[in-house]
Amino acid sequence: MMKANHSLKTEFILIGFTDHPELKTLLFLVFSAIYLTTMVGNLGLVALIYVERRLHTPMYIFLGNLALMDSCCSCAITPKMLENFFSVDRRISLDECMTQFYFLCLAETADCFLLAAMAYDRYVAICNPLQYxxxxxxKLSIHMSIGTFIAGNLHSLIHTGCLLRLNFCKSNRIAHFFCDILPLYRLSCTDPFINELMIYIFSMPIQVFTISTVFISYFCILCTIFKMKSKDGRGKAFSTxxxxxxxxxxxxxxxLMYIGPSEDSNKDIPVAVFYTIIIPLLNPFIYSLRNKEVINAVKKVMSTYNILKNSSASTTH
Structure with a gap:
């Protein structure tokens, strides 16, 4: 009956930032610069950690995987958004929509587990340094990283599969700049109860587990830091x-702002911009600019590159 009375939608229109058409050129340039910087920063950090043996430690293994997932998140969202700034119809097929959501869900889920793993790593390093x-x-950090990717893929497959059970026969206009789960629920003419149940069964425990791990780890870290008698030791621990x-x-x-209950779609876009575009941009700089080991590794790689370049030039002449 539903199919007889309504035509099922197999493609959507991403409304995105069309409330400000006069700003599309400026927004395109800004987000293009952010995308380029994000990819160079994150993939550069991955490459640096891979080639520099001194960075083959648990903390940097987690950091390299976090940078890889941030690149995945940015690749899933930004190219289509940039295309739609000058696209006439701003269309996206159902298959493209599901693929976009799958990789976003994978990246965000893996990020949650990686941030928890990094918190545990810092807890062990500061609270139990002799047993670190x-x-x-x-080996354990590599296994934990592989586990985050497996968990991310399984979580993404579950929610993407649940989205495929929905029939979209209402408007095909998504009030967003990418295919996210909440805007798709609003367009569904199938009751998304099962989808929401899957969020409570799988997504909420992931959030509770990872946030609890981070909170408990840092509570123990702060307790240990405040017990330190050395100011230099406290400063080094805080810096780390x-x-x-x-x-x-x-x-x-x-x-938490984004997944909080709200029917206001206008809230979705600013928060989503921050966690899908701005955070992947900031992470490599947050972790690198105040990290002496990363800065020294960059200097070493640049020095090696200059030596090889000068050697090649002298050989040529």
Whole structure:
């Protein structure tokens, strides 16, 4: 009966930022610069960690995987958004929509687990430094990273599969700049109760587990830091954890704001811009600019590159 009375939608129109058509050129340039910087920063960090053996430690293994997931998130969202600034119809097929959501869900889920793993790594390093190499080995960190990708893929498959059970026979205009789960629920003429149930069964426990891990780890870290008698030791510990805590705070504040109950679609876009575009841009700089090991590794790579370049030039002449 539903199919007889309504035509099922197999493509959508991403409304995005059309409330400000006079700003489309400026927004295109700004988001293009952000996208380029995000990809260079994150993939550059991945490459640096891969080539520099001194960075083959659990903390940097997690950081490299976080940068890889931030690149995945940016690739899933930004190219289509940039295309739609000058597209006439701004259309996206159902298959493209599901693919976009799948990779976004994968990246965000993996980020949650990686941030929790990084918090645990800092807890072991500061609260149990003598047992660090036994409690947090390189092999264990690799296994934990693989586990985050497996969990991210399974979580994405569950929610993408649930989205495919929905019939979209209302408006095909998505009041967003990408195919996100809440705007799609609003367009569904199938009751999304099962989808929402899957969120409570799978997504909420992931959030509770990862946030609890971060909270408990940092509570123990702060207790240990305040017990330190050395000011230098406290300063070094705060410096080690500061960048990670800042990144975690920004990520979870935005995520909790976005998944909070609201029927106002106007709230979705600003918060989504922050956690899908701005956070992937900020993370490599948050973790790198105050990190002496990363800065020294960059200097070493640049120095090696200049030596090879000069050697090649002298050989040529």
């Amino acid at each position: 190499h036994t409690m947090m080995s390189k 954890c500061g960048s990670h805590f800042l990144s975690v705070s920004i990520f979870y504040i935005c995520l």
